[in-house]
Amino acid sequence: MKHISSSLCIKTTLIKALKRTCSSCHYRITDLHKIAKIKLNLTAMEKALREILLKAVGSQQPEAVQIEIETPKEESFGDLSTPIAMSLSKILKKPPRKIAEDIVNAVQSLELEVKSSELFEKIDIAGPGFINFTFTKVFLCKELKELLEKHDDFLAENIGKGKKVQIEFVSANPTGPLHLGHGRGAALGAALSNLLNEAGYNVEKEFYINDAGRQVKLLGMSVFAKYKQSQGIDYPFPDDGYRGEYIKDLSEDFRVQGSELQVKDDDTLLKEITDFSYKKMLAEIKKDLEDFGVLFDTWQSEIELYKSNAVQQAIDDLKARGYIFEEDGATWFKSTAFGDDKDRVIIKKDGDYTYFTPDIAYHRKKILKGFDELIDIWGADHHGYVPRMQAVIQALGYPKEHLRVLLVQMVTLLRGGKPVQMSKRAGEFITLREVMDEIGADTTKFLFLTRRSDSHLEVDIEVAKAQSSENPVYYVQYAHARINSIFEKARQEAIGYRQEAIDFNGDLFNDEEMRIVKKLLLYPAMFRNAALAHEPHRITFYLQELAGMFHPYYHKHKVISEDTEVTKARLALCEAISIVLKHGLKILGVKAPEKM
RNA sequence: GCCCCCUUAGCUCAGUAGGAUAGAGCACAGGUUUCCUAAACCUGGGGCCGCAAGUUCGAAUCUUGCAGGGGGCACCA
Structure with a gap:
């Protein structure tokens, strides 16, 4: 360091x-x-x-x-x-x-x-x-004392001043279980919202449910086909259908649940199966996220946008603003007016909306809710979608910065150094649930936050499972647990430790301790920058560095010794480290254990 | 073909809107435990910051070109 x-x-x-x-x-x-x-x-x-x-x-x-x-x-x-x-x-x-x-x-x-x-x-x-x-040491130690007294108020500068921010993330189609990429988005979204919250923003976390589109229909058709096949009927499986094992499970669950017993025509049955399937998937997604420790404030349904007429209103609004035109029998949004490569169809020749259309309505609704800033977290494969969405924002009269899109790169899973094969078409992919069950939610979240979101991430399951220095999560958590056990011992030895009784003039601290003090005092600046840049990974790095200073220090110096003055000063330093570790881990959504 | 992102140690990656001699973890080699937790610590080797120009007091960082990797370019979602 x-x-x-x-x-x-x-x-x-x-x-x-x-x-x-x-x-x-x-x-x-x-x-x-x-x-x-x-x-x-x-x-x-x-x-x-x-x-x-x-x-x-x-x-x-x-x-x-x-x-x-x-x-x-x-x-x-x-x-x-x-x-x-x-x-x-x-x-x-x-x-x-x-x-x-x-x-x-x-x-x-x-x-x-x-x-x-x-x-x-x-x-x-x-x-x-x-x-x-x-x-001077005197000055630095005075600052340390401030940290000990003010905690979060010292560490987290109020830069948001109550500004309203909405972060939309995960928003996975309810057509299958969450995979690793979703998990990364979830970890980022949750950490970013914690970060901004601590920084004085008023944050709303939203999940957008694509429950109206073609993908949900496809899911229904896939399950429907499986259901028919399970009854010995040779029913064709849709070409782009979903192929995972869970499709079969869904058809089985539907059968067990028994609502097909009344004889119905295929159309009604398909509708019921579709409804049943996506709702079940959505429930599973919610459960996964809950167990992952990621909670949302609001869930916006696409169907609801249609029902409340928001889609039509959005089109009317853009029309009134002069950004809608008809051509070749279709209706277009003039996104080139705001730098997009080409104009975009919003109503197809056949009268259907495109995928883009409800999204326009969705983002318009966000704007109408009066947020000062909108943040979308998308998979990097959607990056081509950014200009047209920002064009919508601008067409509605806001600067394009009003919508900030964070792109999350893919996650590659390694097992013993070798990539685990995934094939979306064959329905073979690693689910968030599997990884969470194997290495734990905390570890998963931490690892997802060890990289900038727009860079590829490799997670080696074997490393993640290791309870050793290979594993950065434990390294940081262990520092916290160790400090706790120092205080445990201090209590046992009845050392009367009180912050306010300590003479913070710095004489009691050696060079290593002063280095740690300076590192601690750096936290507010790091925090501020992380919040402004919307980059929670900076916290992760900082925590690893701080733990990397504490462990060697711990090894070299006894905190509790015969010298009561030095002991108290060191306890104060340890408490400050602990406060900072806890603050950082809380933002990452990772537990700061008392014992390990 | 056009657009976007990436390229830093053997591997995975940081590098704080241009600053002083480019960092960490892992891996590799060797060592540490009568001790507040060894999930820890100590020691060691490691680099044409993809290549080439430009901008300036100064470039891993900004500009342009080139090479390699990834992604995107639908009246699909």
Whole structure:
């Protein structure tokens, strides 16, 4: 772990310091930059920079200079650094190191609430002109204390401010069991919703049920054919029918359930079978998700969209807005008006709607519900569908960013290093249920969140089952369990541990402990970035890194010793680690066990 | 043919809207347990960041071209 950084609050403090640098000249920090690295737009600070830094130069006023603050590569370079002097170098036509000196002098002569010398251990200039800031132990430990006192309020910045977000995910056709890909979408959707929730958004999780389309009909026909065949009738199986073993089970279940006993014509029977089948599949999907620990707030039925006339209303709406036209006997949506490759048919020549049409109505309904942001999680094979959906959003008068589509790549399952063959056509695929039963829901979720969602994922069942360091889930959970057992022992030995009684001036912490403290203080910034980027996998990585610092530390140092002061300080550190681990795991939807 | 994504250590992948000497896990080799949990720890070798140009103080990161892999291009869903 080379990158040691500090938390947002430290950054804020530093920013404050830099801001004060130029306070004499109406400088204002405008926007915190959206992503990751906190960049401050210093456009408003231009004048002050000119006064402070350019006085001697007398050149033109620099435009839109940004202060970047980043975490140095080398620990020895300090806790935070800024390349601002290099960025300014060209504009100011001065050597970066000279600019850096001016900035450092300015910062050091500032009157802050905290004296500069109490805040920074040292400020130095390195390399081509980086300014490196190293914080004092006292300051860092004060931050640690904040963490211990405020918990979630310290860790999770409120960036959502109550904004309403809807995340639609899984939305598997009720025509078969959930497979691994669905599982990955489920894990991502749930984690993202936890993440955004913690970040102060108001999140609704929705599952869209495709219960009206051709796929459901096909399911019904498949089961119907199986049913007929089971009665010795030579009935043709539909060409694109579903072929899994579960089709046979469905026909059997239908027979057992006995509603076919009254003699009916085939049409009625087919209808009943279709109805029975998809409802049964949907119930199984719900059960699977529940056992996976993924719960939805709302379930939107496609049939309901038709029944409530939402589909027709959506078409009328788009027509009124001038994006509907007739051609070749079909009705089209003019998606090319918003950058799509071609216009899209919404009512076919034969009068049927296309797959796209209810989806338009669905997304229109989402918009009407008044969300500030819509998020769809789709399989990557649907990526060609994104432009037309965003065209719909725009046609309805919203910017295309109003709908954010996250694509989830396929999951390859390995068993002992070899890919497990899957054939959709033959109905051979690995279900989420199988994997969940074999390796557990927690492990499955964690592994699904160890990669960026848009990159392929390989899951080796043998590795996932291993209870060893091969398995990252246990590694993280074990850190939590270990800390718990330390506290167990502390209780047994009746060590009177109270956070507020601890002297947090940092004298009691060694270098390794300070490294961990800094890592902990980095969590809020990581969290913020993960939320803004909609990337829960960053949490997974962070947790592995933190656990990777704790385990070696644990091995090397006894937390509980004869030295009661040190013991208490170490217990405080352990508690902070535990708080952070728990927070992260909760977002991933993974348990933080007390014992393992 | 057109469009999108990917290419970083033997393998699987990170790389924080361009920064300092590119990281982790696994695998491989060797070692650690009278101990708050060995589901752990320590030591070691590992790299043309696909290739080539460009942009600039500075590129794994941005641009363009090329090669390889995946996906998409329906009045299918």
